[in-house]
Structure formats: C-alpha cells, structure tokens
Amino acid sequence: xxxxxxxxxxxxxxxxxxxxxxxxxxxxxxxxxxxxxxxxxxxxxxxxxxxxxxxxxxxxxxxxxxxxxxxxxxxxxxxxxxxxxxxxxxxxxxxxxxxxxxxxxxxxxxxxxxxxxxxxxxxxxxxxxxxxxxxxxxxxxxxxxxxxxxxxxxxxxxxxxxxxxxxxxxxxxxxxxxxxxxxxxxxxxxxxxxxxxxxxxxxxxxxxxxxxxxxxxxxxxxxxxxxxxxxxxxxxxxxxxxxxxxxxxxxxxxxxxxxxxxxxxxxxxxxxxxxxxxxxxxxxxxxxxxxxxxxxxxxxxxxxxxx
Numbered sequence: 072x073x074x075x076x077x078x079x080x081x082x083x084x085x086x087x088x089x090x091x092x093x094x095x096x097x098x099x100x101x102x103x104x105x106x107x108x109x110x111x112x113x114x115x116x117x118x119x120x121x122x123x124x125x126x127x128x129x130x131x132x133x134x135x136x137x138x139x140x141x142x143x144x145x146x147x148x149x150x151x152x153x154x155x156x157x158x159x160x161x162x163x164x165x166x167x168x169x170x171x172x173x174x175x176x177x178x179x180x181x182x183x184x185x186x187x188x189x190x191x192x193x194x195x196x197x198x199x200x201x202x203x204x205x206x207x208x209x210x211x212x213x214x215x216x217x218x219x220x221x222x223x224x225x226x227x228x229x230x231x232x233x234x235x236x237x238x239x240x241x242x243x244x245x246x247x248x249x250x251x252x253x254x255x256x257x258x259x260x261x262x263x264x265x266x267x268x269x270x271x272x273x274x275x276x277x278x279x280x281x282x283x284x285x286x287x288x289x290x291x292x293x294x295x296x297x298x299x300x301x302x303x304x305x306x307x308x309x310x311x312x313x314x315x316x317x318x319x320x321x322x323x324x325x326x327x328x329x330x331x332x333x334x335x336x337x338x339x340x341x342x343x344x345x346x347x348x349x350x351x352x353x354x355x356x357x358x359x360x361x362x363x364x365x366x367x368x369x370x371x372x373x374x375x376x377x378x
Contacts, residue, residue, distance in 0.1 A: 080342050080354060083183055091191040092338045099199040100310045101270055105330045113334040120154040120331050120361045122226065152226025154361040157212040159197055161190035167350040190356055199314035202362060212362045215321055219370045239371035247278045247376050256305060256322050259371035266322035269309040274378050275320050276311035320373045327366035333359045
C-alpha cells in the first residue's frame with residue numbers, strides 16, 4: 072500500500088527536518104557559534120522580544136566618613152531594547168507529474184528528501200544573510216550592520232541620541248593592518264570583557280592570513296570541528312563567513328548577542344496540502360526569531376577594507 076501524504080509528512084518531520092535544522096546551522100559559521108556558544112535561545116511567546124539593558128552607573132555612590140548623610144536618590148540606569156519577531160519560510164512543493172514519475176514509496180521519499188535539501192539551502196542562505204542585515208529590509212531580522220553602527224535605531228533605541236548604545240565603527244581604514252584590528256578590538260573591550268570572535272569576508276580572511284608569520288597561524292579547534300577553518304587574533308578566532316558583507320570585519324562579544332527563536336516556530340513543517348488551482352502538493356517550513364544585542368558598545372567593525 073502506497074504512502075499517503077499524511078504519512079509522508081510524518082516521515083519528513085521525523086527523518087528529514089531534524090537533519091535540515093542541523094545542516095542550516097552547520098552551514099553558517101556564525102549560526103553554528105550561536106548554537107555551540109549558547110546564544111541561541113528559544114522563547115515561548117511574547118508580542119516582542121524584550122532585552123533588559125544596564126546603561127549607566129549608580130550616581131548615589133561614593134566614599135563616606137562616619138555619620139555623614141548619604142545620597143539616597145534613585146538613578147535611571149536600567150532600560151530595555153525591544154526586538155520584533157521576524158518570520159521566514161520555505162516551500163516544499165511536489166508537482167503531480169514529479170510524483171507520478173517517482174512512483175513508489177522509496178522514490179517519493181527520495182524526492183521529498185531532495186526537496187527538503189533545496190529548502191534547507193534556501194533557509195540557510197536567508198538566515199545567514201539576515202544576521203548581517205542593515206535594516207533596509209523591514210521584514211528581515213535585525214542584523215549586525217544595524218547593531219554595530221552609530222546612527223541606527225536598534226531595539227527601539229536611537230544610537231544617535233544615546234552614545235552608550237553605539238557600536239565601535241571604523242569606516243575610514245581601507246588597508247587591513249594588525250594595528251587597525253588592534254585599535255577596534257581595544258575600543259570594544261572593557262578590562263577582560265573582550266570580543267570573543269572576529270567574522271569577515273573570505274577576501275579579508277586571506278588578507279589577514281598574509282599579514283601573519285607562519286609561526287603565528289593557530290587554528291581554533293572548536294571551529295575546526297564544525298568544518299570551518301580559522302586564524303587567531305588576541306587568542307580569539309577569526310572566521311570567514313560567505314554571508315558577511317564586502318569590506319567588513321566584525322569583532323563581536325557573544326556574551327551580549329542573542330539569537331531568539333519561538334519554540335513553536337523553529338523549523339516547523341506544515342501538512343502537505345493541495346491548492347485548488349494547481350496540480351501540486353505543498354508543505355511549508357517556518358521559522359520565527361530575532362537577533363538581539365544587549366551591549367552594542369562591546370561590538371566593533373572595520374567596514375571599508377579594500378579588496
């Protein structure tokens with residue numbers, strides 16, 4: 072007895088979707104780090120994602136002597152950034168003629184498997200690109216070009232009006248040097264709270280490679296486990312990401328990055344259904360999430376490196 076499409080859906084959800092989920096993250100080095108470094112979080116709801124922020128010290132504080140009167144005034148030093156949920160989908164469509172040509176349970180499942188692979192690559196590319204978005208696409212998640220900036224509105228807070236919410240940006244250096252990298256690295260460091268990863272284009276990765284002496288080339292073993300190569304800078308991995316925009320090298324502190332996904336819309340697959348005006352069966356895979364930062368000043372970037 073041939074498989075029904077309810078059964079095909081069930082098998083697809085059980086066998087193929089979990090593998091697709093892993094493949095999406097493992098095909099993007101920054102997404103992979105979100106999962107392995109603990110900044111990929113699942114939430115159970117909310118009209119939007121609220122991230123608490125500490126942006127100032129307590130004014131009522133200081134040395135005192137004996138019975139001196141103490142300042143007990145309140146300080147405005149806590150705020151919150153609000154990030155909107157963003158939605159992503161990919162179709163899995165099977166035409167009737169494809170179904171007939173691939174008749175038989177194993178052939179149909181093989182066809183579905185290949186359709187899932189196409190959806191996987193599509194969603195991986197969309198998520199990877201979204202991580203670096205600049206805010207020009209209002210439907211996309213907030214991206215790093217939006218977060219690591221000085222003049223954007225991120226999480227509902229204006230960077231232009233609140234300098235503490237600005238990233239560290241070098242938009243004038245065009246030639247990659249160790250000195251330029253060190254300067255931006257230092258600018259987004261506070262004591263031992265330093266960037267945890269550098270992400271750049273393949274071209275800039277090669278430029279950095281050529282700056283190093285052979286004995287200085289050390290790989291990060293954790294990144295290598297995921298199939299990605301890396302160099303080190305100040306003991307932190309520098310990774311090439313194909314989705315990183317041209318001319319950019321980001322230094323990110325992952326302790327203050329958060330990729331949120333709704334737990335009920337994290338690669339959820341629908342039932343296969345037949346439209347009334349097409350001879351096909353269609354299922355869809357859905358993702359809803361948000362990229363958030365809780366301390367922009369600890370992220371930095373060089374954004375004008377010439378190729």
